[in-house]
Amino acid sequence: MNILHIDASASDSNASHTRRLSSELVAWLGTANPDATIVYRDLFANPLPHVDTTIRDAWTGEDSSDTKLAETMRRFKALVDELKAADVVVVGSPMFTVPSTLKARVDHVSIAGQIFGYTAEGPRDLLSGRVYLILSSGGIYSRGPFAAYDHLSTYLTAIFNFFGIQDVEVIQAEGIAYGPEQHHAAMTSAAKKFRRSPLD
Numbered sequence: 001m002n003i004l005h006i007d008a009s010a011s012d013s014n015a016s017h018t019r020r021l022s023s024e025l026v027a028w029l030g031t032a033n034p035d036a037t038i039v040y041r042d043l044f045a046n047p048l049p050h051v052d053t054t055i056r057d058a059w060t061g062e063d064s065s066d067t068k069l070a071e072t073m074r075r076f077k078a079l080v081d082e083l084k085a086a087d088v089v090v091v092g093s094p095m096f097t098v099p100s101t102l103k104a105r106v107d108h109v110s111i112a113g114q115i116f117g118y119t120a121e122g123p124r125d126l127l128s129g130r131v132y133l134i135l136s137s138g139g140i141y142s143r144g145p146f147a148a149y150d151h152l153s154t155y156l157t158a159i160f161n162f163f164g165i166q167d168v169e170v171i172q173a174e175g176i177a178y179g180p181e182q183h184h185a186a187m188t189s190a191a192k193k194f195r196r197s198p199l200d
């Protein structure tokens with residue numbers, strides 16, 4: 001099993017809710033699958049640039065003698081390959097609407113012919129596997145009056161579905177800013193959710 005673990009929180013592992021939950025989940029997956037290979041990416045510590053002309057050229061480029069383009073192509077291929085190789089993707093992300101670091105990671109690989117393809121009938125997805133979205137927010141968006149404000153779980157679920165991964169489990173620690181009781185309840189119920197989740 002190949003696990004791709006991605007974190008996008010701006011806080012360090014002592015303070016971040018999503019880093020704590022995503023690392024617990026990956027540890028739990030690793031215990032259940034001792035031969036698993038784990039690739040870890042910290043998008044806050046090592047952010048990708050916004051898509052620019054070099055990156056755009058790298059998507060379609062042939063081997064290049066231009067050093068900058070060749071390096072960008074190598075990096076782009078590595079990003080595509082690690083996503084294609086993953087049987088399980090674990091994404092830890094706070095709600096900053098959608099963190100721009102995470103959006104940039106998606107933008108870098110959302111390329112027709114790589115992660116999905118187009119046919120005469122429309123898009124054809126190319127990935128498979130399972131995704132866990134570990135999300136955290138100050139407010140509550142899974143229900144109630146602010147449900148329409150949740151563009152994070154909806155966006156990430158849609159993009160992974162579009163890539164071909166229909167098995168997307170959303171685990172939310174919500175209402176972190178609503179006081180200590182809700183904070184505790186949110187973290188406890190989020191952790192319980194993935195511990196109940198089937199592994200196969």
Ligand SMILES: Cc1cc2nc3c(=O)[nH]c(=O)nc-3n(C[C@H](O)[C@H](O)[C@H](O)COP(=O)(O)O)c2cc1C
Nearest residue numbers: 009011016017018094095096097136137138139176
């Ligand atoms: C820059 C920034 C933007 C945020 N935007 C929102 C928001 O739009 N809605 C919300 O409910 N919480 C928002 N929050 C609160 C975080 O989502 C919340 O603290 C979350 O638990 C952070 O996850 P982390 O601890 O893993 O970093 C924001 C926090 C920061 C620092």
